[in-house]
Amino acid sequence: TQLLEQSPQFLSIQEGENLTVYCNSSSVFSSLQWYRQEPGEGPVLLVTVVTGGEVKKLKRLTFQFGDARKDSSLHITAAQPGDTGLYLCAGNSGGGADGLTFGKGTHLIIQP
Amino acid sequence: DVKVTQSSRYLVKRTGEKVFLECVQDMDHENMFWYRQDPGLGLRLIYFSYDVKMKEKGDIPEGYSVSREKKERFSLILESASTNQTSMYLCASSPRTLIAKNIQYFGAGTRLSVL
Numbered sequence: 001t002q003l004l005e006q007s008p009q010f011l012s013i014q015e016g017e018n019l020t021v022y023c024n025s026s027s028v029f030s031s032l033q034w035y036r037q038e039p040g041e042g043p044v045l046l047v048t049v050v051t052g053g054e055v056k057k058l059k060r061l062t063f064q065f066g067d068a069r070k071d072s073s074l075h076i077t078a079a080q081p082g083d084t085g086l087y088l089c090a091g092n093s094g095g096g097a098d099g100l101t102f103g104k105g106t107h108l109i110i111q112p
Numbered sequence: 113d114v115k116v117t118q119s120s121r122y123l124v125k126r127t128g129e130k131v132f133l134e135c136v137q138d139m140d141h142e143n144m145f146w147y148r149q150d151p152g153l154g155l156r157l158i159y160f161s162y163d164v165k166m167k168e169k170g171d172i173p174e175g176y177s178v179s180r181e182k183k184e185r186f187s188l189i190l191e192s193a194s195t196n197q198t199s200m201y202l203c204a205s206s207p208r209t210l211i212a213k214n215i216q217y218f219g220a221g222t223r224l225s226v227l
Contacts, residue, residue: 031214040220041221042219042221043155043202088154088155104152104153
């Protein structure tokens with residue numbers, strides 16, 4: 001069974017600060033996705049990374065896929081209260097199944 | 113716009129009842145999935161389907177069954193609900209195209225309480 005470990009599990013910071021959350025595995029993934037989930041809603045896709053070493057930016061969010069395609073990070077610059085939510089990473093091994101393996105998530109709270 | 117619709121946001125059922133959770137997608141996606149989400153455990157895959165009338169067990173299929181009679185609809189069935197099935201249930205769909213096949217679109221979830 002492939003596992004994705006996310007850290008930290010909980011993070012509460014002040015508006016305007018920077019932060020990084022991590023998604024690590026001992027397994028190689030053909031691609032990795034980051035989702036954000038708000039309370040009472042389903043996860044919404046933020047980005048997909050496919051190539052080892054790939055960096056993608058989405059406004060103040062920067063996503064990086066590790067060179068070996070086993071890990072990923074999400075960096076948020078100048079966090080805002082609207083960034084509050086549960087951040088989930090999910091990976092696909094590239095085998096026959098299309099199901100994703102999800103990490104348990106990082107609960108992020110940005111305080112005004 | 114992408115749309116995955118789950119028929120109920122909240123459900124309260126009694127132990128032993130048969131429960132149907134319905135999910136409909138309007139994107140003509142081949143793949144559909146049912147997950148449950150619990151605090152500290154994350155999302156766990158219950159069942160998924162590649163095509164009409166096809167189904168595959170996920171990581172935790174015990175106590176559940178599914179039905180996919182039409183491409184757009186994927187139903188999760190709890191034959192005899194138990195209290196340990198109290199959870200948030202999430203439906204998702206994804207296309208089978210090579211580029212986008214790993215992207216899943218989620219519904220808003222059904223929060224099921226079994227008393």
